[in-house]
Amino acid sequence: MEEFWTLALWALKVWLYLIVGLIMVPAMFGFSLGISETYMTILVNTLEWATLKIQKVYAEDRALKASSSNGLIQRDDGSMEKEFEELRCSRLKQPVGGDFTLSDSFYFTRRGIESIVEDEVTQRFSSEELVLWNLLTRTNNDFQFISLRLTLVYSLGIVVRYCILAPLRITLACIGLTWLVIGTSAVGFLPNWRMKFWLSEWVHVMCYRICARGLSATIRYHNRENKPQKGGICVANHTSPIDIVILCNDGCYAMVGQIHGGLMGVLQRAMVRSCPHVWFERAEMKDRHLVTKRLKDHVNDKTKLPILIFPEGTCVNNTSVMMFKKGSFEIGATIYPVAIKYDPKFGDAFWNSSKYSMVSYLLRMMTSWALVCNVWYLPAMHQQEGEDAVQFANRVKSVIAHQGGLVDLQWDGGLKRAKVKESFKEEQQKQYSSMVVGDDSSSSD
Amino acid sequence: MGSRASTLLREEEIEEIKKETGFSHSQITRLYSRFTSLDKGENGTLSREDFQRIPELAINPLGDRIINAFFPEAEDQVNFRGFMRTLAHFRPIEDNDKSKNVAVSEPLNSRTNKLLFAFRLYDLDRDDKISRDELLQVLRMMVGVNISDEQLGSIADRTIQEADTNGDNSISFSEFIKVLEKVDVEQKMSIRFLH
Numbered sequence: 001m002e003e004f005w006t007l008a009l010w011a012l013k014v015w016l017y018l019i020v021g022l023i024m025v026p027a028m029f030g031f032s033l034g035i036s037e038t039y040m041t042i043l044v045n046t047l048e049w050a051t052l053k054i055q056k057v058y059a060e061d062r063a064l065k066a067s068s069s070n071g072l073i074q075r076d077d078g079s080m081e082k083e084f085e086e087l088r089c090s091r092l093k094q095p096v097g098g099d100f101t102l103s104d105s106f107y108f109t110r111r112g113i114e115s116i117v118e119d120e121v122t123q124r125f126s127s128e129e130l131v132l133w134n135l136l137t138r139t140n141n142d143f144q145f146i147s148l149r150l151t152l153v154y155s156l157g158i159v160v161r162y163c164i165l166a167p168l169r170i171t172l173a174c175i176g177l178t179w180l181v182i183g184t185s186a187v188g189f190l191p192n193w194r195m196k197f198w199l200s201e202w203v204h205v206m207c208y209r210i211c212a213r214g215l216s217a218t219i220r221y222h223n224r225e226n227k228p229q230k231g232g233i234c235v236a237n238h239t240s241p242i243d244i245v246i247l248c249n250d251g252c253y254a255m256v257g258q259i260h261g262g263l264m265g266v267l268q269r270a271m272v273r274s275c276p277h278v279w280f281e282r283a284e285m286k287d288r289h290l291v292t293k294r295l296k297d298h299v300n301d302k303t304k305l306p307i308l309i310f311p312e313g314t315c316v317n318n319t320s321v322m323m324f325k326k327g328s329f330e331i332g333a334t335i336y337p338v339a340i341k342y343d344p345k346f347g348d349a350f351w352n353s354s355k356y357s358m359v360s361y362l363l364r365m366m367t368s369w370a371l372v373c374n375v376w377y378l379p380a381m382h383q384q385e386g387e388d389a390v391q392f393a394n395r396v397k398s399v400i401a402h403q404g405g406l407v408d409l410q411w412d413g414g415l416k417r418a419k420v421k422e423s424f425k426e427e428q429q430k431q432y433s434s435m436v437v438g439d440d441s442s443s444s445d
Numbered sequence: 446m447g448s449r450a451s452t453l454l455r456e457e458e459i460e461e462i463k464k465e466t467g468f469s470h471s472q473i474t475r476l477y478s479r480f481t482s483l484d485k486g487e488n489g490t491l492s493r494e495d496f497q498r499i500p501e502l503a504i505n506p507l508g509d510r511i512i513n514a515f516f517p518e519a520e521d522q523v524n525f526r527g528f529m530r531t532l533a534h535f536r537p538i539e540d541n542d543k544s545k546n547v548a549v550s551e552p553l554n555s556r557t558n559k560l561l562f563a564f565r566l567y568d569l570d571r572d573d574k575i576s577r578d579e580l581l582q583v584l585r586m587m588v589g590v591n592i593s594d595e596q597l598g599s600i601a602d603r604t605i606q607e608a609d610t611n612g613d614n615s616i617s618f619s620e621f622i623k624v625l626e627k628v629d630v631e632q633k634m635s636i637r638f639l640h
Binding site for chain 1: 456462468472475476479482483488496497498499500501502504507508532546562563566567583584587588589591592596599600606608616621624625626628630634635636637638639
């Protein structure tokens with residue numbers, strides 16, 4: 001018995017030394033030993049092999065192969081005017097009294113049914129469907145027995161992911177977060193010298209690097225010369241809370257957000273001690289003027305870190321960018337757009353907050369293969385003359401969407417929970433009315 | 446989500462739906478996964494609220510009438526079978542559909558069935574007639590507040606006059622067919638489903 005405990009203790013010690021030596025130290029100083037690169041190469045090769053294997057089986061079944069494209073229907077996006085012209089070409093235009101035919105309803109009916117089969121918004125809030133299997137059951141359409149070898153590899157994958165990777169990553173995440181709390185609190189006690197800013201930044205970046213290793217994140221940063229500068233606002237598309245870890249790996253940001261309870265609250269309070277983040281109480285968040293004012297003050301102080309904001313206000317599944325809330329664009333600061341695109345092959349980074357809690361989401365991430373993502377820093381943007389906040393927000397959004405290869409959507413991400421505004425329907429009615437009576441002057445009749 | 450979709454849908458069920466609606470196997474499984482993702486109550490049926498949660502449908506002026514078409518007996522839930530039956534009206538008409546089903550009952554996506562679907566959007570009280578009042582209500586849904594009562598009334602009157610052949614001041618289904626005989630219903634009431 002005695003021997004068993006000494007052995008266990010010894011194993012634990014080696015385990016911790018290994019973690020410290022191979023992961024923590026490199027993370028602290030920001031270099032890499034090439035272990036994760038080797039892991040990624042093996043992983044990519046395995047997945048490619050599995051894909052080939054599956055394709056071979058499917059090649060015999062033509063129908064299944066054809067279904068690998070993701071769309072269900074093909075829409076033609078003709079304008080309302082054009083569609084009605086076609087509907088009416090069979091009859092004469094009524095000179096007076098309005099132009100209506102019973103077949104006008106066909107247009108709305110077809111559009112309605114199309115949106116039931118496939119719509120732009122709701123599918124952005126569920127996990128992206130993959131064309132090929134990545135040896136993870138949850139992102140796959142259906143697990144089928146394909147070959148013995150593939151099944152063996154799949155089982156081996158489960159063992160590796162749950163028995164080796166998961167414990168390692170959980171340890172790392174715990175160390176990272178504890179370190180963050182201790183480190184930032186300690187730095188907070190220092191007087192406000194230059195040393196403090198430098199130390200604070202170092203502690204932050206180090207902790208995020210440890211956490212990123214806890215997710216086996218492989219991040220490629222592009223165009224680093226455009227990195228957000230002090231006194232600016234960095235806006236990015238939002239997929240999950242991990243976005244913060246990804247961005248902070250490459251530099252520090254001031255966060256904006258609501259004060260949470262629980263674990264998040266402890267972290268937030270510790271972080272604010274060492275570097276000025278902008279946290280709001282729940283009640284304060286409602287007061288738009290206060291929020292704008294505090295952000296303005298922060299931005300005007302050129303010694304403070306750039307603010308990081310996700311203007312979509314909700315997590316989207318990384319296939320599209322949704323409407324940007326105009327708040328952060330009203331401040332008048334320089335905007336540094338950043339596009340983040342995850343590679344869905346290695347694990348689904350999207351946090352479906354209405355389905356999974358934060359902890360179960362993190363566990364899912366830690367049992368995935370890896371987190372591979374690209375970050376593009378885009379050139380700074382300024383509000384142009386005669387451009388209002390909404391137009392500016394849209395311009396920034398389309399730049400991000402274009403760079404990240406994401407679909408640029410007008411829809412409000414708030415639709416995840418809230419209902420659509422009645423005014424959108426009124427717009428459609430107005431457009432149709434003008435076609436019935438010729439022009440907009442009808443409403444005054 | 447996807448894995449659940451195929452385990453809950455039995456092979457026999459797929460076969461039956463295939464026969465009834467003409468959708469292909471992969472179309473059925475994919476529409477099933479759409480069905481389950483719309484089913485927020487996770488009870489295997491959709492309610493009106495589930496449909497209204499689709500923003501694009503919620504802003505459709507005829508959205509409520511379209512949703513209603515999924516609940517033919519005024520029930521408050523529709524299962525996958527019923528969902529597919531309604532969608533089947535919008536399959537394009539293929540050549541082999543016509544020849545294959547001559548002996549059997551008319552396919553759901555025939556011209557007549559497509560027109561019947563459109564007719565029922567106007568026929569609010571399901572008495573197989575579109576009265577002036579019903580037409581006015583549907584017109585009001587489409588135009589909102591942008592056209593005066595007076596003008597809308599004259600549009601309704603004229604539409605009924607044009608269609609009405611037996612002088613009962615309303616439009617029956619056969620009159621509806623007659624009025625729309627020149628319209629390319631096959632194309633206008635079809636959606637291009639991919640395989």
